[in-house]
Amino acid sequence: MNVLLIGSGGREHALAWKIAASPVLTTLYCAPGNPGIASVAECVALDPADHDAIIAFCQQKSIDFVVVGPEAPLVAGITDDLRAAGITVFGPSKAAARLEGSKGFTKDLCAQFDIPTGKYQRFTQAEAARAYIRQEGVPIVVKADGLAAGKGVVVAFELQEALDAVDACFDGAFGGAGAEVVVEEYLEGEEASFFCLCDGKTALPFGTAQDHKRVGDGDTGANTGGMGAYSPAPVMTQAIIDLTMRDLIEPTMRGMTEIGAPFSGVLFAGLMITRNGPKLIEYNTRFGDPETQVLMLRLKDDLLLLLKAAADGVLDQMSVRWNDDPALTVVMAAKGYPAAPEKGSVIRGVAAAGDDENVEIFHAGTKDRNGELIANGGRVLNITASGKTVQDAQKAAYAAIAKIDWPEGFYRHDIGWRAIEREKAL
Incomplete structure (x- = not known):
């Protein structure tokens, strides 16, 4: 199977790394990719916003399947254009991607179909x-x-x-x-990320994780795209997962079908686990970043086959198996992130940092400059490790970071703290 993966971040590197392991893969391309992705795929200089160029490339290279990583192309309708050209693609339609593209749309859907969420109002x-x-x-x-x-x-x-x-x-x-602005109730509880693969009819649970949104240690400072994550999320017990499927995911799937926008792709529910059960904070319509990095380390099954089953509408025939060992990822970011990250600094020691068999280094915002690895974004590297416990995975990740020579970078030192506190209490 010839596959095109669209995107250039840490999420896409993790997806590429896992797709590349599939025995049914013939050739993997990534547009535009990054230096880390280039180790497992052929990177092509295509703009994900140029749908015509993407379609022409797919036709030229006999691409059998396209996987869309980031949200912006989905909200812009790239899957509709690919399907119109007869190309099989994993990801929601433009109409279904409104679940991420408009927080107000999602809140209104929750109100219409009685999906638990915080009280809200929309304003222009x-x-x-x-x-x-x-x-x-x-x-x-x-x-x-x-x-x-x-x-x-x-x-x-x-x-x-x-x-x-x-x-x-x-x-x-x-x-x-x-x-437009959405103002909503502050929900008390513990946050968690919950993923489902969807094919318009079936929603297949696809793992749990917890993200660290604040830029600083102790969950302080500005909100970011995520400074680290671990999987599984201890708060997501089987009972909470069952409630989430019954009260949030299944009504969402039914509601989207009812309004004429059946959901296919990955549905990522950002949850608050309150004393009254799980409530929706927001939906994303693509894999999380950096949650994907830890999910891919734990996934036992062939990711490519699972994504293709979602695109083909046969998820009811699939199941998902996970490694029991937890995984944890630490984001190394450029100084100034999230406001004004400094680009252009040289990063050394990445190869040595990945020597541990339990560690994978996923590139998020890097580029190659005359053989040197250069910081080219806000979140730059994802140092990802697995272990028998979250604390073991954390130790492995931070030991790898110690081998990286990048004075212009920074990271949180407490990723996984909540899960580690739970482990210590057992």
């Missing part, structure tokens, strides 16, 4: 949003409605912080994503 005018915030009080959550690369969310514990977040959205801090 700053003054109305500010009045609602004053009425409701803090803590409260302010979200840019559209895609903002994981940065358009402010969890405000001070009134002025919430008001400033509204102003930032309407003043253009997130471009068109902030033209």
Whole structure:
């Protein structure tokens, strides 16, 4: 099977690494890829936003299957264009990708189909949003409605912080994503990430993880796209998974079909596990980053066959097996992230860091410059390890980081702390 993977980040490197292990793979291409992906796939200089060029490449190279990694091409309708050209693709339609492309759309769907989530209101005018915030009080959550690369969310514990977040959205801090604002109830509990592969009819549970969104140790500082993750999430017991499937995933699948946008692809539920059970924080319509990195280390089955089954509508014939050992990933980011990451610095020692058989280094924001590895993004490397316990995986990841020579980079030192506290309490 000739496969094209679209994307260039750590999520795509992890997907490429796992797809490359499939015995049914003939050739794997990645557009545009990165230096890490180049070790397992042929990278091609294609812009994911240029749908015509992607289609022409697929026809030229006899691509049997396309896997779309990032959210922006999905929201822009790349899967619709590929399917119209007769090319099999994993990912939701443009209409279904609204679950991620518009937080307000998702909130409205939850209200229509009785899916547990926080109370909310949608606003297109700053003054109305500010009045609602004053009425409701803090803590409260302010979200840019559209895609903002994981940065358009402010969890405000001070009134002025919430008001400033509204102003930032309407003043253009997130471009068109902030033209509408969703203000919602602050939910108390423990966050978790839950994934399902979907084919429009069937939703197949596909693992759990916990992300670390705050930039600093101790869950302090600005929200980011994610500074690290581990899998499985201890809070996601089988009982919680069953509740999530019954009360959130299945009604969402039914609701999307009812409104004429059946969901196919990966449905990523960001959950808050409250005293009253799981509630939806948000949906993403692609694999998480950096959650994918830990999921791929734990997945026993052939990822390519699973994704193809979702695209072909035969997920009811599939099952998923996982390694029991937990996995953990630590994001190494460029100084200045998430506000203004510094690009262009040289990174050394990555090969040595990956020598441990339990460690994989996934490239997120790198490029090759005359044989040197260069930082070319905010989140730059994902140091990913497995172990018998989360603490073992954490030790392996940080031991690998110690071998990397990159003074211009930084990382959190406490990834996995919540799970490790649980292990110590047992």
